[in-house]
Amino acid sequence: MMPALIAVILALLSTPEGNRGGRLAILILEAPPVVDTRSIVADLEEAVLAEGRFVPVAIPDSLRELRPGIDYSTAIAGLCAAYSLDAVLALSIPEPDVESVTVTFGDSLSSTGRTKVSATGRFYSSIGSLTGTVSESVVHESRFSGAEPDIDAMASGAVLSMLEEAMLELFPAETRFIAGSGSRISLPAGSGAGFSEGMFVSLVAVAPSIPRDVSQYDLLRSRGVAQVMSCTEDGATALLLSGALAPGGEVVALERGNPASVAVGWESAPMSLVQGAESPEPFDDARSMNRVRITVSSLRWGFCYGGSLFAGVMENLSSFGVDLQAGWRLPVSAPRLAARLDAGATVDFMIQDVAEDSLASDATSAIFGGYASCGLDFLASDRLGLTLSALAFAGTEADSWTVQDRYGRNREAFPSEVYYSGVKRDPLSLRAGFFYLIL
Numbered sequence: 001m002m003p004a005l006i007a008v009i010l011a012l013l014s015t016p017e018g019n020r021g022g023r024l025a026i027l028i029l030e031a032p033p034v035v036d037t038r039s040i041v042a043d044l045e046e047a048v049l050a051e052g053r054f055v056p057v058a059i060p061d062s063l064r065e066l067r068p069g070i071d072y073s074t075a076i077a078g079l080c081a082a083y084s085l086d087a088v089l090a091l092s093i094p095e096p097d098v099e100s101v102t103v104t105f106g107d108s109l110s111s112t113g114r115t116k117v118s119a120t121g122r123f124y125s126s127i128g129s130l131t132g133t134v135s136e137s138v139v140h141e142s143r144f145s146g147a148e149p150d151i152d153a154m155a156s157g158a159v160l161s162m163l164e165e166a167m168l169e170l171f172p173a174e175t176r177f178i179a180g181s182g183s184r185i186s187l188p189a190g191s192g193a194g195f196s197e198g199m200f201v202s203l204v205a206v207a208p209s210i211p212r213d214v215s216q217y218d219l220l221r222s223r224g225v226a227q228v229m230s231c232t233e234d235g236a237t238a239l240l241l242s243g244a245l246a247p248g249g250e251v252v253a254l255e256r257g258n259p260a261s262v263a264v265g266w267e268s269a270p271m272s273l274v275q276g277a278e279s280p281e282p283f284d285d286a287r288s289m290n291r292v293r294i295t296v297s298s299l300r301w302g303f304c305y306g307g308s309l310f311a312g313v314m315e316n317l318s319s320f321g322v323d324l325q326a327g328w329r330l331p332v333s334a335p336r337l338a339a340r341l342d343a344g345a346t347v348d349f350m351i352q353d354v355a356e357d358s359l360a361s362d363a364t365s366a367i368f369g370g371y372a373s374c375g376l377d378f379l380a381s382d383r384l385g386l387t388l389s390a391l392a393f394a395g396t397e398a399d400s401w402t403v404q405d406r407y408g409r410n411r412e413a414f415p416s417e418v419y420y421s422g423v424k425r426d427p428l429s430l431r432a433g434f435f436y437l438i439l
Helices: 037-051 061-065 072-083 151-169 214-221
Strands: 022-030 054-056 087-092 097-105 108-125 130-142 174-178 184-187 200-205 223-231 236-244 250-256 260-275 286-298 303-314 317-333 337-352 363-379 384-395 402-404 410-412 420-425 428-438
Touching: 022 037, 022 072, 037 054, 037 151, 072 087, 072 108, 087 151, 108 151, 130 151, 174 184, 200 214, 200 236, 260 303, 260 384, 286 317, 286 428, 317 363, 337 384, 337 420, 363 420, 363 428
Parallel strands: 022 054, 022 087
Antiparallel strands: 087 108, 097 108, 108 130, 174 250, 184 236, 200 223, 200 250, 223 236, 260 286, 260 420, 260 428, 286 303, 303 317, 317 337, 337 363, 363 384, 363 402, 384 428, 402 410
16 A cells, blocks of 8 residues: 555646636545556546536645644645635545455355445645545456456546545535526526536525615525526526516525425226125226325426325225326426326226125235326415316226135135126326425
8 A cells, every 4th residue: 555645636626617616626545556656636626627526626735744633634634725616525545445255156165355445635724624535446256366446447437436425415506696587587696607407406595794674684584495407517507486576686606406296195096896795786887996005206497206095985895005207397377386297007996895705805806007197286375285187097807806705715705796897997086186396
């Protein structure tokens, strides 16, 4: 292993293009002798510039004087003050972890060489405080002797994975803008500052100074969630998904995760029935099953996906099932009104009472199929809304029912033993309910 804390400085001074981000110095404090540190430096430089969150800055070779036992916080704070740095990345690549593992290969045992190369990045702020630590590893396995892994390539892969993860976890994209009217927002920062199409951002009002009157307090009412719809190098356009903006107030937009929605609703599912056991009462071959449905899905003004659990009941028949869905959610009048177009697959398990007391169980069957739906989502408050949709279904029919006789044997039921010998879902149904945004 190279002596501890061998500092390899990012050797190229890059001139910022506009407001690309903060100034970052990257130090490789530790690396194995087989690793080409200059190549690691070049890879890091290219990745940092591509991310757009920081601009790499050259530091004199005098930083190689760092030795174990020094006060990192003080040294880095002094470094940042001397060279106007916003952050420092201290990167450690320890010696590869090599082990031999015995595995089964066909009808014999063989030894597999497993090599693990790790990279740990410690990010420090301009005052020398530790912002966060991120580690990534690359593993290589070889069953044949002589097939040595490329440690240098593995180290480069681990470093780049670490940097990508760190940018998302520790340095989310952020910008400030003055709120206007309407749901479409123009952001003064784009891909050069880390924003990208499809990204979600949280919107929070900020006060440039202590408010002095009611009108200045009114400007602090801005809040919500928006999604970036288009993005250039220097700017982006976002659409408000939830919340409201106070025109004229200063707002900060901060990168966030993917919001979701939880919906609880009612569904009316018409059924076409075929009579089984004879009954003195007139038989109605068209009835509707009322169902309760719980749905969890992503919240996007573009592609969305999710799933549902549902259960329903009608006379002598009940059901429960699950469906998966994917589709598009499009703004009609953002953020209040959106149209949803979905399609998916469903399985519906049917349980019905039996007309013969000698049977030991109820009758069971299942319906499989696919569906397409269209509907509207109306956001009544910041997070709570109403949803209404129409559904088109096509699938199988429940015309074979399984029962258990008095001896515990499973068999197919005779039509005279069940109330409905056939159950089929009609092509059209309606859904309505409430949804809540998880932001």
